[in-house]
Amino acid sequence: MQLRLKIQKVFLISVVTLGATFILFPLIWMFLTSFKTAPEVLRVPLAFFPDNFFNFENYKNVLEQQPFLRFILNSMLISGLSLVVSLILCSMAGYGFSKFTFWGKEILFFLILSFLIVPIQSVVVPLFNWVARLNLIDTFIGLSLPLLTSAFGVFFMRQAMDGVPKDYIEAARIDGCSEIGIFFRVVLPMVKPALSTLAIIKFMMSWNEFLWPLVSTNSTKMKVVTVGLYSYTNMYFTEYHLVTAAAVFSLIPTLLIFITFQKGIIRSVALSGIK
Amino acid sequence: MGFLFTLPAVLYFGVVYFYPFLTSVLMSFYDWSPLGTKFIGINAYQAVLSDPTFWHTVKNSLYLMCLSVPGTVILALIFAVFLYSIKSDRSRHTFNIIYLLPYVVSLIAASLIWQWLFDPNYGVLNYFLGLVGLPKLGWLTSESQVIPSISLVNIWLRLGFNVTILLSGLQTIPTDFYEAAMIDGASNTKIFFKITLPLLNPQIILVTINELIFAAKSFDQIYATTQGGPANASRVIMLYLYDTAFKWFHFGKASVVAVFFCLFLLLISIMQWLFLRKKVEY
Numbered sequence: 001m002q003l004r005l006k007i008q009k010v011f012l013i014s015v016v017t018l019g020a021t022f023i024l025f026p027l028i029w030m031f032l033t034s035f036k037t038a039p040e041v042l043r044v045p046l047a048f049f050p051d052n053f054f055n056f057e058n059y060k061n062v063l064e065q066q067p068f069l070r071f072i073l074n075s076m077l078i079s080g081l082s083l084v085v086s087l088i089l090c091s092m093a094g095y096g097f098s099k100f101t102f103w104g105k106e107i108l109f110f111l112i113l114s115f116l117i118v119p120i121q122s123v124v125v126p127l128f129n130w131v132a133r134l135n136l137i138d139t140f141i142g143l144s145l146p147l148l149t150s151a152f153g154v155f156f157m158r159q160a161m162d163g164v165p166k167d168y169i170e171a172a173r174i175d176g177c178s179e180i181g182i183f184f185r186v187v188l189p190m191v192k193p194a195l196s197t198l199a200i201i202k203f204m205m206s207w208n209e210f211l212w213p214l215v216s217t218n219s220t221k222m223k224v225v226t227v228g229l230y231s232y233t234n235m236y237f238t239e240y241h242l243v244t245a246a247a248v249f250s251l252i253p254t255l256l257i258f259i260t261f262q263k264g265i266i267r268s269v270a271l272s273g274i275k
Numbered sequence: 276m277g278f279l280f281t282l283p284a285v286l287y288f289g290v291v292y293f294y295p296f297l298t299s300v301l302m303s304f305y306d307w308s309p310l311g312t313k314f315i316g317i318n319a320y321q322a323v324l325s326d327p328t329f330w331h332t333v334k335n336s337l338y339l340m341c342l343s344v345p346g347t348v349i350l351a352l353i354f355a356v357f358l359y360s361i362k363s364d365r366s367r368h369t370f371n372i373i374y375l376l377p378y379v380v381s382l383i384a385a386s387l388i389w390q391w392l393f394d395p396n397y398g399v400l401n402y403f404l405g406l407v408g409l410p411k412l413g414w415l416t417s418e419s420q421v422i423p424s425i426s427l428v429n430i431w432l433r434l435g436f437n438v439t440i441l442l443s444g445l446q447t448i449p450t451d452f453y454e455a456a457m458i459d460g461a462s463n464t465k466i467f468f469k470i471t472l473p474l475l476n477p478q479i480i481l482v483t484i485n486e487l488i489f490a491a492k493s494f495d496q497i498y499a500t501t502q503g504g505p506a507n508a509s510r511v512i513m514l515y516l517y518d519t520a521f522k523w524f525h526f527g528k529a530s531v532v533a534v535f536f537c538l539f540l541l542l543i544s545i546m547q548w549l550f551l552r553k554k555v556e557y
Binding site: 012015019020022023024026027029033041042044045046089090092093095096097100108111112115116117118119121122123124125126127129145146148149151204207208210211215225226229230233243244250251255262263265266269270 | 278279280281282283284285287288291292293294295296298299302350353354357358360361368370371372373374375376377378379380381382383384385387388389391392394397399402431434435436439440442443488492494495498499513516517520521526529530533534536537540541544
């Protein structure tokens with residue numbers, strides 16, 4: 001009996017570790033390759049470790065060839081803007097849909113929700129023409145436009161607002177607080193966890209956007225990290241030591257956020273699965 | 276009053292999403308290109324439906340979905356169950372975090388990393404194959420292997436996400452069920468198939484639908500690596516849409532494809548709604 005349990009345990013750990021290896025291996029390999037020089041990369045038979053772990057030549061090349069730091073800045077600005085606007089608009093909309101009744105409420109909610117289904121790809125073409133006509137190509141406004149709010153955000157915040165007891169709001173109203181005051185001072189503090197969850201989700205989603213930034217920017221200095229990474233690899237197609245260095249660059253910010261907010265991220269992913 | 280609170284969001288969606296979407300639908304009936312616009316009505320749809328490239332694209336997309344989705348869902352289920360069985364909270368959390376790491380990587384970066392792994396001459400995967408005496412594969416450069424290779428990338432990308440969702444679903448199942456079943460003498464396998472799986476049904480369906488939509492929307496991974504090649508073997512619907520609109524400037528035709536794509540996703544979502552309505556009785 002004891003042996004059987006032990007075998008089960010070993011089997012369990014093995015499978016789970018196998019999965020972890022599958023996930024980690026590409027990332028580790030990318031990291032290792034970014035420190036190799038061109039001849040090392042092409043070496044036969046394969047060398048696992050770079051000759052020199054402190055070979056930062058590739059990273060230097062990345063920064064010289066393309067303004068990668070600028071790309072990171074752009075991505076940060078877009079993601080930050082998207083985060084702030086999303087939080088405000090989604091929480092307001094969630095509050096309105098959750099705590100009030102008005103004509104057409106459910107219809108409007110359903111319409112907004114339908115955009116969970118409509119992919120951004122279906123609106124890219126006319127949106128592009130629209131943005132181009134308004135001369136917003138290559139601007140921050142044009143870049144961030146479709147990212148400012150998400151249907152998911154509205155839905156998520158409505159769910160969060162549903163959990164706020166009406167008594168608090170009623171009490172604040174009796175005390176003579178203005179509606180806006182109620183929103184900012186009573187309701188919002190009560191949904192802080194949901195706000196932080198939404199913030200994380202929104203930031204990471206905006207950071208990894210590719211199609212829209214690809215379409216809405218032409219000049220190099222307006223590119224975001226994803227597009228910059230792509231154009232960089234276009235130039236150095238098979239020079240994998242450079243490509244991996246660029247890739248590592250592109251994921252440092254999101255990795256830092258991920259490590260900092262681990263628990264929150266697990267919670268937000270799990271919550272997004274609950275309807 | 277409540278309406279005023281919802282107004283900014285409503286206006287935003289109206290302007291940024293709804294209006295372009297309507298335009299997309301309207302424009303699908305026109306032959307819209309830099310040469311001008313001309314109303315051609317239903318013929319626009321006929322033109323797309325009779326284009327063999329379009330159907331080739333649909334076939335590729337479906338193939339990708341058929342490989343990516345079952346792979347991701349089944350593997351996610353297996354790993355979720357195994358993670359659930361881990362007693363230590365900290366270990367479970369650590370493994371969960373590791374599985375979620377691809378969430379951090381943009382689709383572009385992930386595709387580039389995998390392209391390097393897939394390199395026919397110097398990539399690690401072929402090196403390992405060589406070590407065990409198997410022949411080297413073409414991976415992304417082979418017409419028959421390119422879509423399976425991209426499916427592998429998709430699975431890598433989405434596994435952690437779905438493991439997390441399924442795991443949290445497993446954690447909400449009351450343990451009384453398992454205790455009662457064990458008292459009744461049921462075997463582990465029986466418990467899994469007769470109790471766990473049905474109770475996990477909502478999450479499984481959610482995950483499946485999510486993956487169907489993700490695989491259908493695949494664009495970044497393919498654009499960054501094969502661009503639809505070799506020989507159109509990886510030309511999926513989103514790539515076709517992009518090329519039609521931004522390479523060949525046939526905006527009208529692209530709008531038709533966009534509408535079809537939207538209808539397809541709508542179909543999937545309706546299926547989800549229908550399935551989820553049947554709530555599991557405790």
